[in-house]
Amino acid sequence: xxxxxxxxxxQLADRFLEDLENDRLILPSLPDVAMRxxxxxxxxxxxxxxxxxxxxxxxxxxxxxxxxxxxxxxxxCLPVETCAAAVxxxxxxxxxxxxxxxxxxxxxxxxxxxxxxxMKALWKHSTEIGAICFVLARxxxxxxxxxxxxxxxxxxxxxxxxLNYIDKFPVExxxxxxxxxxxxxxxxxxxxxxxxxWRFPSEFTVAAxxxxxxxxxxxxxxxxxxxxxxxxxxxxxxxNRAQLTPMINETTAYTRLDLGDLMPDSSLKxxxxxxxxxxxxxxxxxx
Numbered sequence: 001x002x003x004x005x006x007x008x009x010x011q012l013a014d015r016f017l018e019d020l021e022n023d024r025l026i027l028p029s030l031p032d033v034a035m036r037x038x039x040x041x042x043x044x045x046x047x048x049x050x051x052x053x054x055x056x057x058x059x060x061x062x063x064x065x066x067x068x069x070x071x072x073x074x075x076x077c078l079p080v081e082t083c084a085a086a087v088x089x090x091x092x093x094x095x096x097x098x099x100x101x102x103x104x105x106x107x108x109x110x111x112x113x114x115x116x117x118x119m120k121a122l123w124k125h126s127t128e129i130g131a132i133c134f135v136l137a138r139x140x141x142x143x144x145x146x147x148x149x150x151x152x153x154x155x156x157x158x159x160x161x162x163l164n165y166i167d168k169f170p171v172e173x174x175x176x177x178x179x180x181x182x183x184x185x186x187x188x189x190x191x192x193x194x195x196x197x198w199r200f201p202s203e204f205t206v207a208a209x210x211x212x213x214x215x216x217x218x219x220x221x222x223x224x225x226x227x228x229x230x231x232x233x234x235x236x237x238x239x240n241r242a243q244l245t246p247m248i249n250e251t252t253a254y255t256r257l258d259l260g261d262l263m264p265d266s267s268l269k270x271x272x273x274x275x276x277x278x279x280x281x282x283x284x285x286x287x
Contacts, residue, residue: 011169012165012166012169012178012182013182013185013186016162016165016182016186016190017186017189019165020189020190020193025161025165026161026164027161027190027193027194027197028107028157028160028161028194030198031058031103031104031106031107032057032058033054033055033057033058033061033099033103034099034100034103036054036057037051037054037055037095037096037099038096040054041092041096046092048084048085048087048088048092049084051087051092051095052082052083052084052086052087055083055087055095055099056083058103061099061102061103062083064102064287065083065086065087065090065095065098065099065102066080066081066082066083066086067287068086068090068098068102068284068287069085069086069089069090070086071280071283071284071287072280073277073280073281073284074089074090074094076089094146097146097147097149097150098146100150101130101146101149101150101153101284101285102284102285102287104153104154104157105123105285105286107157107160108120108122108123108126108160110163110164110167111167112163112164112166112167114167115163115164115166115167115179118163118179119160119163122156122159122160122163125156125235126152126153126154126155126156127153127282127285127286128235128282129152129153129155129228129231129232129235130149130150130151130152130153130281130282130285131149131152131277131278131279131281131282131285132152132231132234132235132268132278133148133149133151133152133224133227133228133231134146134148134149134152134277134278134281135270135274135277135278135281136148136227136230136231136257136259136268137149137227138274138277139258139259139260139274140222140227140257140258140259142221142222142258143224143227147203147224148224148227149281149285150204151203151204151207151224151225151227151228152227152228152231153285154191154195154200154204154208155191155207155208155211155228156187156191156208156211157191157194157195157208158186158187158188158189158190158191158192158193158194158208159183159187159190159191161190161194162182162183162186162187162190163179163183166179166182187212188208188209188210188211188212189209191208191209191211192205192206192208192209195208203223203224203225204224206223206224206225207223207224207225207228210225210229211225211228211229211232212229212232213229214229214233214245214246214251215246215250215251215252216229216252216253217252221256222253222256222257225253226252226253226254226256226257227253227257229251229253230248230251230253230254230257230259230268233245233246233247233248233251234248234267234268237265237266237267247266248262248266248267248268249262249266
C-alpha cells in the first residue's frame, strides 16, 4: 500500500491540472441567487423591493438574510420581518455581500462518505478565518469588514473542487496523507481560478493564491491578503502545523496592518467584545 500512495499523489495532481487546463474540470458555480442579485445591482437597480424580489426566489437564503438582519451584528431594537425590510436595514452593498456569504454553504458538500468529514472541517476552517478577518478589518478601518469576511470564507474554495475530484479515485489509495498532499499542491491555483471564473475582484484571487505565502512582501499599502495571512497564523497557534509557520510578529503582513498589541505567545490580543464578534460572525455564516 505504501508504494501506491506517492503514485496516487502524482496521478491525482497531474490529472487534475490537465483537466483544469483543458477546461474538462467541473468547478463549483456561484450560487444562482448570488448571481441574480449581482446582475440586478449591475443593472443599476437599488430599491429594496426589487432586490428583495430576487432574493425571495431562494426561500432558504431569504430566511437567512432576515435572521442576519436581526442578528447581534446588525439588529436593532425592532426586528425586521420581511426580506425588503432586511435589505433596507442592511443596504444594497451589504446585502449583496451577505447573500454571497450565506449562499456559499451549499457548495461545501460532497456525495462521498469518505470525504464528508473533510468537507465539514473545510467549512469550519473557512468560517473561522472569515470571522477573524471580519474582526481584524474592524480594527484596521482601511478595510471593509464584510468584504474581509468573504475573502476569508472563500480563500480555500478550490479545495471543494479538489475533494470532489478525489472521489473519482479508488478508495484503497485515498489515504489521509495523499489527500493532504494533493490539497496542498492544488489549493492555491484552483481557488484563485474559481474566483476569477466567478469574476470576483483581484483582491479575492490574489488572497486565495497567496494565502499561505506567510512572508509575502508586496510593498506599498496593505491588502486583504495581509488580513488573511494574519488570521490564518492566529488560527494555527497551538496546533502542530504552527511549528512550520512563522510567528505573527515576524511577518510583513502584521507590520503593515494596524492591529494593536500581541499576547506573550504572539497571538492576536482580542478584547472580550472582539471575541464575541468573532463568535457572532461564525454563527452568522452557519445560520
